[in-house]
Amino acid sequence: MTPTVAYLVGAGDQRGPWSSQPSGITRGMQQVAAGRVRSAVEALQKHVKSGMAYEDAWNAASVQLVAASEAHCRAVLCEVYWTETERLAAASSRELGVVLKQLAELYLVYWALEKGGDLLLYSNISKTDIAYLRDRYEELLSLIRPNAVGLVDAFDIRDEILHSTLGAYDGRVYERLMEEALKSPLNAEPVNQSFHKYLKPFMQGKL
Structure with a gap:
């Protein structure tokens, strides 16, 4: 499998323990993507078995196909963003590294909260975990706020x-x-x- 879809191998069938750490959220997004892909394939196969032409079956399953593609893109973005942030933070000053990681974690926590329903369906996240993520989101906003102007100005x-x-x-x-x-x-x-x-x-x- 190519790197961007390697997570599909076993990700949809193996639900490990949930972790609210950035790497755990990334795994959760991959589980969501794998689950969405599986659901889209099953819908497509169901329409074909009912006698639809493949093109018509594809159109009938288009809503799930779009959801699967969005989930896949989100999983890739989350993984690449966090991985690259860790790499860049290690090569930067300690102060800058902390801010870069805070921004990346904020991005991951935001999407975890936005897609809480999908995570409940396809991962082992719990109500308690979601409550923790809400608190962590507010905490990250407070941590980033003193640097907000500098971060925006950095784009010049x-x-x-x-x-x-x-x-x-x-x-x-x-x-x-x-x-x-x-x-x-x-x-x-x-x-x-x-x-x-x-x-x-x-x-x-x-x-």
């Missing part, structure tokens, strides 16, 4: 490209918010005509 995206009211380099957050609000047609006059036409008569009991 110019204001002209970012085009963000909140993320501009000059830090004029409130002034920019007011400027953007004044551009809205609803704020072109102190009191919008819709108030005089609809709300005011209603409030005065004339409607």
